[in-house]
Amino acid sequence: MEPCGKSRKVAQSYLQLYGRTFREAKMKIVRLGNGSWELEGLGVGLGSMRLRTRLLLSLIPSVIVILAVTGYITHWFANRFLNEALDRNAAAQTLGMAHELEIFLHQCREDLLLMSRQPVTQHDLLRAVEARKAARGYTYREVAFVSTKPKENVLLLDIGRGVVAVRSQDIGSVRPNPLSLLDQLGQMKPDNVWVSEILQVDYPPSSEGSVTQPITSQVIRMATPYFGEGDSPKGILMLALDLRQLREIMSLFNSPRSPLFAFVRSPEPRYSFLFDREGWMLFQSEGPEEQEKELSVESARAGLSGTYGRPGVEKAFKPSEEHISYWNMVREAFQGRHGVMRLGGGPGESSSQSYAPVRFTKSPEAEPVVLFGISYVDRSRLPLWAGYRQIDVMFVMTLISIVLISGVILGTSEALTRPILRMAGRVKEMVQAGRLEELEVEAKDYETRVLKGAVNQMIRTLREQMAQIKARDQQLELERQKERVRLEEEIRALKGRQGIPQLEEIVGVGPRIEQLKAEILKAAAVEADVLILGETGTGKQLIAEAVHRNSSRSKGPFISINCGALEESLLMDSLFGHVKGAFTEAKEDRKGAFVAAHGGTLFLDEIGTASPKVQQALLRAISMRKVRPLGSDKELEVDVRLIAASNVELKELIQQGLFREDLYYRLEVLTIRTPPLREHKESIPVLVDHFLRQAGRLMNKEGVALSRGALEKLKSYHWPGNVRELMNCLTRAVAMSGNSLILAEDITLAERSIRRPQAVENIPVLQPVSASNPSSAPLDLNHRQRRAWPLIQSHGRITRLEYQEIFEGNLPPRTALYDLQDLVARGFLRKVGKGPATQYELVDRA
Known part of the structure; x- marks a missing residue:
């Protein structure tokens, strides 16, 4: 039954109950000869208090209690969901930091493998380091090549003012000595990257004066064998990244410049810290103005007992075994899982600690391993502030409600002047007609005001009940939207109407x-x-x-x-x-x-x-x-x-x-002609069932189902990307869903923006142009060159990336280079610059 039908039935039931109350009280409504109404047998004991006073004393305290209880319940739920939102924000912050650290370590691995495929002379390594500094914006503390032949050893050291080369005879004085890696040369395989523990490396002053003062740094070393042009390893290529670089990434996410910064937070201290497999807190994030500060865990170890200092990181801290929640976090992180823990905080303070693993892939065929764990501690007084604000709002609402209700009561009591029998007759007509309307009769005496107030109060109660029933019906409809949809029955009904033999390649009906x-x-x-x-x-x-x-x-x-x-x-x-x-x-x-x-x-x-x-x-x-x-x-x-x-x-x-x-x-x-999906939406249930099963098998999530609301959301979408977009949408929903039922909110249909590479952001964007006016282009160009030629003439030059942008990024880099080099070979363009700065300028043929 529809909600309005249920509400009407409840109203009629209340009216019938009111009529039975009149009959059980032996009340009789009689119509006199003059057309007026009279009530016989009314045995009501009335006090001496006026109606307005009684209503004020009974309703206003009730309203205050209701508002207080409602406010308390609302505050409880709001505080609960606010804490959950803060926990999710902390989890997203932690996963973002872990992902950024993994990207940074992966870039270090790529740089090391790329350098291992190039000559490893001092000049070549220095040029490679400078090129990566220009491309990535940072450099490494040391880049070294160690060989069994001492004369071939190379060590490049970043001393802050630039990169200097350490003489081969001074390499042996570096502690720990990079030459010790030669003992592991026979165990290293091609394209495998060895990662060291966190080391404290001491670089003494060099004999020729390039390093004038001792340098001490906490680093992580990565190494890979160097084969050169032969099949046997010639030595080991190594680079070392400073732990301060990892701390800068963590500090960035804990600052207003964070990529995940969404809203202004309360001023409570927040921090993140890195920990290893043995449970050592290695270092914590710092503020933007404290990046030159030494690595420490002062904030992270506050309130904890344990061991202070470990080899390689003097200020590391290891909590004792009595801190069970901390060790559970370490175990979970190094098992590859992430999560959030609630922490005890001060009054009104929300404290949570989220954690996530930081993975690293040592070789293409190996599974990623967990190098570190990262934890983010978030403290916020936002729930307390929200509670204070809610109390203020409830106080104002209570005052306004008292004023409004008092005005209504006073106005109603003054207006009740109609005779009581006329009012009773109206009640009888209301019962017979089944309408729910407040009485608008004149009441000139005290009894009339009492009865009219009672009747109108009953009517208001009925209306509230109807509103509640309507709200419950809406809630039931929402719950129905979350029910598991039985795709098998719908698909069976759809396929039963088909008269064409099945083709296993084609999924759909209609x-x-x-x-x-x-x-x-x-x-x-x-x-x-x-x-x-x-x-x-x-x-x-x-x-x-x-x-x-x-x-x-x-x-x-x-x-x-x-x-x-x-x-x-x-x-x-x-x-x-x-x-x-x-x-x-x-x-x-x-x-x-x-x-x-x-x-x-x-x-x-x-x-x-x-x-x-x-x-x-x-x-x-x-x-x-x-x-x-x-x-x-x-x-x-x-x-x-x-x-x-x-x-x-x-x-x-x-x-x-x-x-x-x-x-x-x-x-x-x-x-x-293949029909677009928007023209045969009746195929969506069949396609959804097919892609859910496919994604479930692929991601080991078999049994994933769709809610009714999610299916209706898919049916109402226009699908510009057709079946491929539907498949990607469902695959993404299965991957991101945390349970076996995909709800409507788990379905993402909005178009996502594509992030442009940083190197291209400052280049003027060349909008695609029409090929309908290629009159100024040479006649022997291909269709891609003819399309780009007017834009090349207007700008006078072009790069490979700009050439690809003309075709909305759908042109492979190899094809773009072929077209541009062909224009150079024909004398239309000339190549200027090298590497990422390469441009193709228009040749003046005048």
């Missing part, structure tokens, strides 16, 4: 899907070429595979080529192949896709991106069913069924001069 399956089966039954048109994410690849598997060529090969992912020469070679010696790097014969697909099906995706040269070659191959590999003077006959696909209308490309009209009519023998 008229559009039935039509699509029918077209697939019709196309599979004949040998004609097929053109598939549809938006991105509608499953064009799956349709091509379905046509192949249900055709007479199903036992033959199915070859797929993405024309948009390869530049022109690579695409030509992939399609038609080459013979040995056709060009410098052609060491052996290579079959092209046409030859490889002989007797089967060749699928060409994104056919609209093919260059004019490729289109011309395709036209000849399709029309004659013969191909000539590069460098061969003999044509090969091929028996291939061609299936082409495009996410843009080829007729529009023909009008723009980007696609050959004769090739289009060669391809358009049979055309299959």
Whole structure:
């Protein structure tokens, strides 16, 4: 029953109860000859107190009590959820810091492996260190190469003012000595990174004066074997990162410049600290103005007892075993889990401690290991402040309510002047009609005011009950939205209406899907070429595979080529192949896709991106069913069924001069159009069930289900990314959901912004331009170069990243470099600069 129907039934029940009360009290409403009403048998004992006084003394204290109880309950729930929100904020802060530390350690590993693939002379290492400092914004405390040949040893040391080279004869005086790593050379494997414990390294003054004062630093050393051009290790390449760099990352997240900074916090001290597997607190974060301070754990160890100082970190602290919650946190973190603990705080203070592991991958084939744990201690008086503010608000609301209720009572008592019988008659009419309306009758005596107040109070109570019932109905509706939806029943009902044989590649139901399956089966039954048109994410690849598997060529090969992912020469070679010696790097014969697909099906995706040269070659191959590999003077006959696909209308490309009209009519023998998901939303339950099972198997979360509200949210979305967007949405929801039921709030449908790389943020963005006005471009450019040429002319120069931005970032870097180098080779552009600063300037041909 609908909520309004339930409310109406309750109102009628209350009115009937009121009528029974009149009858049980032996009250009789009589209508006199003059048309007025009279109540007989009214045995009501009335006091001497006036109605307004009695109402004021009874209602106002009740309102005060109700407001007080409501305020207390509201404060209890608000405080509970506020503490939970603070806990979640602390957990997000900790996970963010752990993730940033993992990224930093991963960058250190990448830098070490990259340097191990380069020459390790002092000059080369110094140049590599300077390049990474320019790219990353920081450098390492030491970079060293140690070898069994002392003359080849290199040690670069960052002394704060810059990087200096330590003479090979002075390397032995560094403690701990980097040469001791040679003992582990035989145990190290290629691309494996060895990580040391935290060390306190002492660098004495050098004999030639580059290091004038002793330097002491707490570092973590990473090392990997160096092979050079041979197969046996020549030595060990090592770098050391200062622990202050890790502390700077932790301090950044505990400052207003934090990437996770969301709102202004109360001024209570907050800090994070790093701990190792043995439970040692290594160091804590500091304020932005205290980054030069020595590593310490003064705030972290406050209130704890234990051991102070450990080798490598003099001010480290290890709590004693009596601090059970701390050791539980250490154990959980090094088991790879994260969490939040509640801490005891002062009155009105919310204290929590969150923790998370910091992982590091030592080799590509190895699982990440937990190097450290990180903990964040958050203290806040926000619940206390919120409580004080709520008390103020409740006090004001109480005063306002007293004033308002007093005014209503006084006004009502003055207005009750109608006769009591008229009022009783109205009550009887109300019972008979089933309406719930307050009495508006004149009351000129004390009895009338008493009765009218009682009746109107009953009516107000009924209305409140109706409002409560309506609210409960709404709550029940919300709970219904959270119920587990039974997709199997809905899918069974949908599939029961299908009249088309099932195709395992195509998941969905409805008229559009039935039509699509029918077209697939019709196309599979004949040998004609097929053109598939549809938006991105509608499953064009799956349709091509379905046509192949249900055709007479199903036992033959199915070859797929993405024309948009390869530049022109690579695409030509992939399609038609080459013979040995056709060009410098052609060491052996290579079959092209046409030859490889002989007797089967060749699928060409994104056919609209093919260059004019490729289109011309395709036209000849399709029309004659013969191909000539590069460098061969003999044509090969091929028996291939061609299936082409495009996410843009080829007729529009023909009008723009980007696609050959004769090739289009060669391809358009049979055309299959893939419907967007917004046109067959009845398929969403089937797709949801399929993708939930798929994601559950992939993430070891089998049994994950969807709530009714989440399914309705998916059905109401317009899905611009079609089935691929739905699959990604559900996969993300399964991955991020913490339980087996995905609710509506777990479904993220808003478009997420893509963060631009830092190196590109300061470069002016080149907006995509239309290719409809390429009149000033040279005639022999490909379609990508013609599209970019007007922008190159207007700016006078361009970089590779800017060239990719013209195509919304969908152009591979290799293809962009090919196009730009081709323009340089033709004399239209000239290359200026090296590395990340490379630009291509327009050549003045005047």
